[in-house]
Amino acid sequence: MNRPIRVLVAKPGLDGHDRGAKVIARALRDAGMEVIYTGLRQTPEQIVEAAIQEDVDVVAMSILSGAHNTLFPKVVNLLKERGVTDRLIVGGGVIPDDDIPFLIQSGVEAIFTPGTSTKDVVEFITTHVKRQ
Amino acid sequence: MNIEDRLLAGDKIACARLISMLENNEKEAEEILKKLYHKTGKAYIIGVTGSPGAGKSTLTEKMAKKLREEGKKIGILAIDPTSPFTGGAILGDRIRMTDLSLDEGVFIRSMGTRGNLGGLSKATSSAIKVLDIFGCDYIFVETVGVGQSEIDIVKMADTVLMVLVPNMGDDIQAIKAGTMEIADVFAINKSDLDGADKTKLEIEMNLDLNENKDFRPKVVKVSAIKNKDIDTLLEAIFEHRDYQMKTGNYEKRRINNAKQELLDLAKEDLINLIMKKAVENDFLNTLVNEVYTRKKDPYTAKEELLNLLLN
Numbered sequence A: 001m002n003r004p005i006r007v008l009v010a011k012p013g014l015d016g017h018d019r020g021a022k023v024i025a026r027a028l029r030d031a032g033m034e035v036i037y038t039g040l041r042q043t044p045e046q047i048v049e050a051a052i053q054e055d056v057d058v059v060a061m062s063i064l065s066g067a068h069n070t071l072f073p074k075v076v077n078l079l080k081e082r083g084v085t086d087r088l089i090v091g092g093g094v095i096p097d098d099d100i101p102f103l104i105q106s107g108v109e110a111i112f113t114p115g116t117s118t119k120d121v122v123e124f125i126t127t128h129v130k131r132q
Numbered sequence B: 001m002n003i004e005d006r007l008l009a010g011d012k013i014a015c016a017r018l019i020s021m022l023e024n025n026e027k028e029a030e031e032i033l034k035k036l037y038h039k040t041g042k043a044y045i046i047g048v049t050g051s052p053g054a055g056k057s058t059l060t061e062k063m064a065k066k067l068r069e070e071g072k073k074i075g076i077l078a079i080d081p082t083s084p085f086t087g088g089a090i091l092g093d094r095i096r097m098t099d100l101s102l103d104e105g106v107f108i109r110s111m112g113t114r115g116n117l118g119g120l121s122k123a124t125s126s127a128i129k130v131l132d133i134f135g136c137d138y139i140f141v142e143t144v145g146v147g148q149s150e151i152d153i154v155k156m157a158d159t160v161l162m163v164l165v166p167n168m169g170d171d172i173q174a175i176k177a178g179t180m181e182i183a184d185v186f187a188i189n190k191s192d193l194d195g196a197d198k199t200k201l202e203i204e205m206n207l208d209l210n211e212n213k214d215f216r217p218k219v220v221k222v223s224a225i226k227n228k229d230i231d232t233l234l235e236a237i238f239e240h241r242d243y244q245m246k247t248g249n250y251e252k253r254r255i256n257n258a259k260q261e262l263l264d265l266a267k268e269d270l271i272n273l274i275m276k277k278a279v280e281n282d283f284l285n286t287l288v289n290e291v292y293t294r295k296k297d298p299y300t301a302k303e304e305l306l307n308l309l310l311n
């Protein structure tokens, strides 16, 4: 691909933990991607609208508050409702292993938990991005 | 429906896609703009520039919100620097515009400079056209924080707003040296902090020295964060607009901008054309080597390069 991959890094819900999101944003930038950071406390609707207007290839969300089981699938579904199905959706944060299969089944393609190396995240995105 | 029809029908997904295609130099996108160019020219374009962190994004959000009360459709292009080392960028202007994020009548797009100097990206002028076709009444273009040379915005905007803050100290010197001249309106933002009056005075004193200019820019104290005096600022912008309309300067400026754009576009294609021919038979390398070894001077070499285009 001879263009930068565009990624939305978003913090859904009322969760104020933003270190992880910022670490990921920086790592993706250093890997040559264009990262749009939305800031804290975004509703799923706001995230979807930003993903559309910014025409991102990847929607990357971070949740440490425990609300992942409602918020992640909500974003996936809202995107589908708008007819947007060609984007890679990934998530991360404090997420119990038991919840991961459900999230994957809902359309989040990978979940990264504490201790993840940013190299793995970059590699996953680079190899799984859907649009050329 | 194809992307053109969707754009004309107000589809945000199509609008966003077309901007990406232009950023990525896709030929098809240029063809679409060729067909739709006649529909541009309706939007009023406001450049928002000023030093890093001055509050350009916050202020843009507040101005856009005010204009939304009158039902105007707003486009916002926010440009941030791309790292020259990795080609990556963090585009963070949107963080300050979350109040607009669900407003149907607002379209916000962040762009990396992608190696372009001058405070904008190469695709910015095309993206302005897309938003114009999309039906925006006002388009705000937030440049990267300016030093002294990032003044390309003046080639695209109808009104340039320079955002300053109190207690800039030496920074104000830097702005004087290079970029003061491009401002049509000054905003002293963060006037909730001390020192705004002093900064205003400094700017006014500078403007006093510029008496030969036929239009004297207004200097307006505002506080974006407190949403204070945003109306006054918009009034100053409209006053500049009306002045230009009345005097014919508006037309003059747009003609000049069209000329600039045409020449910039031609310059780029010309270089590409020359490069394409010059790499044949290693011509360019041979020429460079001859210049380096002093067998040939660069002026003659340049003429030989240009001659490539003639045959």
Ligand code: B12
Residues within 6 Å of the ligand: A014, A015, A016, A017, A018, A019, A020, A021, A023, A024, A060, A061, A062, A063, A064, A065, A066, A090, A091, A092, A093, A094, A112, A113, A114, A115, A116, A117, A118, A121
């Ligand atoms: C630092 C911290 C805070 C700081 C946050 C500072 C900040 N600005 O971020 C402060 C002190 C403010 C804080 C407050 C609270 N915290 Co706290 N906090 C933590 C702590 C100790 C570390 C989090 C952190 O920053 N890690 C470092 C970053 C780099 O790691 P990370 O976020 O996990 O990200 C990595 C991966 O997860 C992954 N990743 C994360 N996001 C994403 C996204 C994508 C797209 C990808 C690809 C990868 C990815 O990659 C990153 C790099 O490896 C955790 C415990 C823990 N060990 O995780 C608790 C924790 C998250 N906090 C917790 C709680 C309960 C709170 C409070 C509610 C406490 C209270 N009662 O007041 C408040 C709520 C604050 C709020 N407004 O939301 C709980 C959450 C429980 C839950 N999920 O059920 C935790 C898990 C502690 C615990 N064990 O109870 N907290």
Ligand SMILES: Nc1nc2c(ncn2[C@@H]2O[C@H](COP(=O)(O)OP(=O)(O)OP(=O)(O)O)[C@@H](O)[C@H]2O)c(=O)[nH]1
Residues within 6 Å of the ligand: B051, B052, B053, B054, B055, B056, B057, B058, B059, B093, B096, B144, B145, B189, B190, B191, B192, B193, B222, B223, B224, B225, B226
């Ligand atoms: N006190 C005060 N702070 C403000 C005001 N307007 C903006 N800020 C703060 O200034 C900081 C920078 O604001 P931005 O709007 O991001 O500034 P910017 O000029 O767009 O910044 P860059 O795009 O990074 O150059 C933020 O922390 C804002 O909250 C204001 O009127 N008063």
Ligand SMILES: [Mg+2]
Residues within 6 Å of the ligand: B056, B057, B058, B092, B093, B142
């Ligand atoms: Mg900004």
